[in-house]
């Protein structure tokens with residue numbers, strides 16, 4: 001059992017949960033995730049470790065309550081427990097001095113991006129971040145990111161905060177000029193966003209890392225459910241990833257596989273309502 | 274009960290049939306297929322044993338269960354003695370009685386099999402083990418020696434790890450099992466379905482170990498949550514029983530279409546997560562109407578029979594050789610047939626074909642013929658030129674097998690592996706690292722429950738000796 005010490009709603013349907021998990025806090029590196037099962041009989045859900053505090057033995061998870069299972073996790077109040085939290089899983093982000101890095105985050109992807117950007121800045125990269133969402137209330141972690149980012153650029157589809165438009169418009173500006181063009185781009189967000197970013201950087205040959213979120217079960221390479229197509233190869237996102245070269249990822253296949261249980265989710269939603 | 278029968282009388286008793294659920298009914302439920310022998314039937318079957326001096330059957334058992342002794346006691350109605358003998362020799366008799374390939378082990382060696390049917394050793398083992406479970410209040414827990422002050426970490430809670438834990442806790446050592454998943458049992462829980470091995474049996478066996486003092490920590494992935502170095506610091510010896518959990522891919526076009534599963538995923542969803550078994554299970558599974566399972570081992574049979582239970586109208590085994598070469602237990606093949614499973618033999622998949630939405634719609638297959646024998650003596654399947662066909666399917670399951678999962682081993686570069694990534698051990702189960710031992714599928718590749726247990730027993734013996742060479746710890 002893993003105690004929940006804090007559970008804050010930081011944006012509509014988006015919870016920041018602090019969980020007591022000393023071993024994971026000590027072992028985790030940026031880019032890794034845990035698998036959470038809220039209670040007996042529930043699904044195993046992969047969640048990125050947003051942050052960790054070794055002294056306090058805690059990890060921070062960002063949970064977007066969109067499906068039946070994520071809603072159950074998000075609804076566990078502080079003082080209560082999660083039955084199972086296993087990790088840290090996956091390969092850590094390659095933290096290297098790339099020089100100029102642009103991090104692009106969409107929606108809850110920004111939470112996944114946050115620890116990576118923090119580490120990249122810590123080793124001396126010049127990090128700019130572009131974060132976007134549909135509307136103002138969905139923009140998260142802007143203040144936290146600005147602690148170590150050279151620039152945090154916000155976009156909203158409706159213009160209610162920052163620049164009206166998409167993250168890709170802002171990225172285009174940076175790519176345009178050799179003075180601002182990054183050596184590395186990190187993109188985390190909805191599949192169409194990551195795909196669009198990868199297409200944007202491809203002509204420039206800019207190293208582009210994306211973090212994939214396929215359906216998982218064990219997270220240890222045992223089941224093969226998290227298969228993703230990377231170039232000509234099939235990889236297991238839980239052990240070989242979750243980060244991959246954005247120029248090699250078959251996003252169409254990823255999107256299809258993510259929709260595999262749509263009918264089931266629909267049925268659950270109806271059942272719950 | 275007396276067991277004073279003449280050989281002639283014994284020879285006259287026909288082999289008892291295992292009562293089973295009706296095939297039509299059971300192919301739609303997850304309850305155990307075999308119902309178990311009634312006491313009188315079990316005793317009668319035991320009386321078929323000639324109690325011969327050769328004890329051939331024992332040599333056929335990888336852990337050397339004292340078969341004539343437990344069977345003899347059963348034949349005389351001494352169930353408590355029979356149970357004691359069995360539990361002494363085999364840490365998981367209720368499991369082995371159900372899933373061992375007896376036809377190629379103990380029963381293959383039984384003298385009675387030379388002319389007629391061998392004694393149904395597996396059924397008898399199951400009977401005695403089940404009897405022991407339901408009479409546990411009359412039976413003593415095996416006693417532990419006095420505490421040694423030594424601590425052993427066991428990685429993996431499958432049959433290998435459970436056996437090591439049981440043996441070593443008995444010797445007075447402090448045992449902690451670390452398991453990556455949220456539950457115990459390894460393949461026994463996530464792989465082998467309820468209709469073949471009820472999960473309750475694993476629960477009871479694990480509970481027994483806990484009662485004897487074994488600690489089990491789930492959700493701990495060695496190599497991730499804790500490192501092997503962490504364990505080396507905190508424990509006097511380590512046993513690696515982390516299994517062979519890495520699916521071998523088909524490597525053909527269409528493998529990543531929706532509706533294509535690796536067997537481990539399909540079975541884990543159903544067995545570990547409960548998908549398709551209860552109405553509001555939160556873990557989903559695609560219930561195909563026409564399900565094609567590639568492979569013919571126990572895993573393939575488990576998948577295809579699970580598919581039937583999830584409602585498949587057509588559940589098919591697709592195998593590149595012939596029926597006689599299928600590696601699955603005979604009983605599983607027999608049960609699968611009774612349950613209406615189709616066997617598409619001498620067929621090898623070329624590609625998985627998808628529809629316009631990237632869902633599976635067919636399996637493109639190559640017709641094969643059996644050619645020359647290969648090194649293993651089995652005739653090698655060779656493609657028949659130009660003969661291919663389409664097999665309609667909306668779910669395809671890859672049950673080709675598994676190989677060594679590198680998650681743990683890749684974090685310990687100094688640990689010696691063979692070229693397939695399996696851990697190398699000597700005859701005593703010791704790896705090249707002092708104090709680190711291994712056994713089960715991580716050493717052998719996908720093998721059997723009883724071989725994993727045999728490895729565990731042997732490694733436990735070695736570990737116990739090793740611990741006695743260490744300086745006494747003050748604890």
Ligand SMILES: Cc1cc2nc3c(=O)[nH]c(=O)nc-3n(C[C@H](O)[C@H](O)[C@H](O)COP(=O)(O)OP(=O)(O)OC[C@H]3O[C@@H](n4cnc5c(N)ncnc54)[C@H](O)[C@@H]3O)c2cc1C
Pocket residue numbers: 372373374428429430431432433434451452453454457458459460461464465493494495496514515516517518540571572573575602680681712713714715719720721722723725
């Ligand atoms: C579907 C299926 C059906 C089968 N049917 C039969 C049968 O009828 N008869 C038979 O004899 N055999 C059968 N087998 C084979 C048999 O189950 C295996 O040979 C046996 O379970 C191997 O035991 P093990 O203890 O080595 O490994 P496993 O049972 O695989 O257990 C290993 C455990 O270690 C855990 N683990 C892995 N990595 C780590 C880590 N890094 N840290 C912590 N824990 C870890 C795993 O989660 C797992 O629980 C079957 C196998 C399958 C898949």
Ligand code: SF4
Pocket residue numbers: 333334335336337338340363369370373374375378379380394395398723
């Ligand atoms: S453990 Fe397996 S091989 Fe040994 S007696 Fe039992 S069924 Fe036969």
Ligand code: FES
Pocket residue numbers: 215216217218219220221222223224225226227236237238239
């Ligand atoms: S989640 Fe099972 S292999 Fe990746």
